[in-house]
Amino acid sequence: MDEHLEISEPAQHKALGHPLRHRLLMALGQQPATISQLSRTLEQRKGNIAHHxxxxxxxxxxxxxxxxxxxxxxxxxxxxxxxxLTFLDPDATPIVLRAVADELAVSEEIGGRLRNVRLTAEQARAVTSAIEEVIDDLEDAGDDAERYGLLAAVWKPQPAGTS
Incomplete structure (x- = not known):
């Protein structure tokens, strides 16, 4: 198994176009599994899991x-x-977030925080950089440790009345 994979190929983006496939990747982050095991874990039909x-x-x-x-x-x-896995295409963000939301709905949430704050563009870039540095510097505790999901994002909301 490779340590890191950047999602860059068109076939990879297409494959990640379905939220269940993200959930499968998250489940396989725990340990290797069979179609039957994934079917039970994700409460999906075996044929559906096999296709994805x-x-x-x-x-x-x-x-x-x-x-x-x-x-x-x-x-x-x-x-x-x-x-x-690193998702470089910003168009993947909504699909990834849907998969994370599905996972959060059935998982024990350890902690989280949502905050809206007024920042300059420079401050937003600095916060983003700091978050990325913390995430990139995390050491994997090894196969015997529990796996946790980590979601960190900085975004600029659209003003009301725009789309």
Whole structure:
């Protein structure tokens, strides 16, 4: 498994066009899993999971970690292709946020804060830079530690009455 993967290929962007595929990638961040295990975890039909996993596999976002023979059939354990995925395309943000919202709805929230504050453009860039530095400097505690999601964003809301 690679340490880092920048999402840049058209096939990867297309593959990430569905919120369930983001949830699959989040689930596979915990540990490798089979279609059946993912189906139970995400409460989705196996056929639905298999279809979306095939799309992610074709886009090289997941890979087969292990293959086992079970009752005469072959069972694949999938894992993410990289520990860390970076989404460079700003058009991916709404889809990623929907997937995070779906995950938050069924997860234990440890902490979070939403704040609106008046800043200059320079201050907003400085805050963004500081947040990115904190995130980039985090050390992975290893496979035995629990996995946590981390969402940090700075955005400029649209004025009322504009679209």
């Amino acid at each position: 996993m095939d799309v992610l596999y074709t886009a090289h976002l997941v890979e087969i970690a292990e293959t086992r023979t079970v009752r005469g059939g072959t069972e694949h354990y999938y894992r993410r292709a990289a520990r860390r």
